[in-house]
Amino acid sequence: MNKKRDKFVTKGREFKLRNTQIDDLLDVYDLQAREETYTKTHRRTYEKGRYTQKSGLDLREGRIVEMQTNYSYIVNIDGELSSCTLSGRLRYLEFESHNPVCVGDYVMVDMQEKDNYRIEELVQRKNSLTRYIQTANTEREIAIVANIDQIIIVSSTNNPIFHSGLIDRYLTLAEISNINAVICVNKVDIADDLEAIRNECMYYESIGYHVVFTTANPQSDNIGIEELKNLLKNKDSVFTGHSGTGKSSLINAIEADLDLKVGEISTAHHKGQHTTSHSRMIDWSFGGHLIDTPGIKTLALSTQHKDKLPRYFPGFHLFADFCFFQDCSHTHEDNCAILARLGREIPEERYESYLRIMESL
Ligand SMILES: Nc1nc2c(ncn2[C@@H]2O[C@H](COP(=O)(O)OP(=O)(O)O)[C@@H](O)[C@H]2O)c(=O)[nH]1
Numbered sequence: 001m002n003k004k005r006d007k008f009v010t011k012g013r014e015f016k017l018r019n020t021q022i023d024d025l026l027d028v029y030d031l032q033a034r035e036e037t038y039t040k041t042h043r044r045t046y047e048k049g050r051y052t053q054k055s056g057l058d059l060r061e062g063r064i065v066e067m068q069t070n071y072s073y074i075v076n077i078d079g080e081l082s083s084c085t086l087s088g089r090l091r092y093l094e095f096e097s098h099n100p101v102c103v104g105d106y107v108m109v110d111m112q113e114k115d116n117y118r119i120e121e122l123v124q125r126k127n128s129l130t131r132y133i134q135t136a137n138t139e140r141e142i143a144i145v146a147n148i149d150q151i152i153i154v155s156s157t158n159n160p161i162f163h164s165g166l167i168d169r170y171l172t173l174a175e176i177s178n179i180n181a182v183i184c185v186n187k188v189d190i191a192d193d194l195e196a197i198r199n200e201c202m203y204y205e206s207i208g209y210h211v212v213f214t215t216a217n218p219q220s221d222n223i224g225i226e227e228l229k230n231l232l233k234n235k236d237s238v239f240t241g242h243s244g245t246g247k248s249s250l251i252n253a254i255e256a257d258l259d260l261k262v263g264e265i266s267t268a269h270h271k272g273q274h275t276t277s278h279s280r281m282i283d284w285s286f287g288g289h290l291i292d293t294p295g296i297k298t299l300a301l302s303t304q305h306k307d308k309l310p311r312y313f314p315g316f317h318l319f320a321d322f323c324f325f326q327d328c329s330h331t332h333e334d335n336c337a338i339l340a341r342l343g344r345e346i347p348e349e350r351y352e353s354y355l356r357i358m359e360s361l
Pocket residue numbers: 186187188189190214215216217220242243244245246247248249250261262263264
């Protein structure tokens with residue numbers, strides 16, 4: 001086993017030797033040094049390294065449905081689930097990206113050796129949700145989930161209190177990530193002022209988002225569950241939103257067989273049982289998938305997104321092209337199309353939310 005790996009590493013280095021400059025090789029095994037010399041050359045190496053140079057492989061396409069450890073994945077290949085490890089070359093790439101593949105990724109698997117299927121290539125992603133981690137002087141992108149159709153942003157009317165600023169943040173992130181979003185307002189049974197919330201949500205509907213109002217606790221009449229279910233059908237979805245808004249309850253109301261734990265903080269639930277990066281893709285009985293990933297809790301707008309906020313804040317893309325300045329921040333500039341629409345197409349409270357997010361980044 002070890003011998004085989006050594007052989008492969010040697011091959012990997014040959015590949016490097018052919019394709020990179022000696023300068024790049026010197027610090028290959030020195031992560032610290034690599035971080036300090038992280039350059040465009042490395043990025044190019046990474047792009048090249050995505051594709052295998054080995055010959056004689058029996059490559060088949062599959063989709064990662066579960067991440068067990070950083071190196072071990074369950075892959076769905078033509079409807080059959082197989083345990084696969086990451087090829088040595090992709091592990092090497094892990095220096096660059098921390099996890100070169102994630103749940104939802106389409107990958108090419110080498111099936112030459114029974115009991116030793118290996119992920120050799122990553123197929124180009126349609127989209128992904130990523131988070132950033134900061135190291136000494138670079139920041140790294142970590143993919144949480146890839147190739148999904150939509151993010152279900154769950155908020156509650158009460159307990160925890162309705163918070164449209166958070167919806168703005170998630171919508172911005174979804175837009176930046178090129179992923180559709182659905183807004184779910186749960187716990188309509190305990191709203192103090194449902195009308196006010198409905199009014200606030202009309203803006204999201206006016207810019208094209210589907211807003212669904214629900215109840216999900218077993219004592220309620222399951223308001224909106226059928227509507228939500230129809231939106232999930234034949235699509236791959238991720239649920240996100242503050243803890244306690246009712247994500248697990250909603251999923252249980254939609255598909256009772258899953259029997260997710262309600263009212264538990266899922267980090268605690270996962271602790272000791274799996275690594276925190278344990279993610280999986282679950283089949284809905286009615287078509288499509290739910291992607292359950294603890295990584296979603298780390299999803300947040302960060303400073304890396306600040307430059308994009310003026311264009312990606314919900315609805316602003318509809319008007320930002322009409323601002324006089326291309327890089328308009330919509331705060332003090334003359335001839336700003338957003339400021340011109342304040343109080344009309346852009347409600348004051350959305351603009352204030354925009355300013356708050358801008359400042360927080
Ligand atoms: N009143 C009311 N309570 C709900 C509703 N949906 C969920 N809850 C309760 O809210 C709490 C948190 O729900 P949970 O599904 O664990 O939230 P999660 O953290 O987002 O997964 C639980 O006590 C649920 O019973 C609802 O529609 N109405």
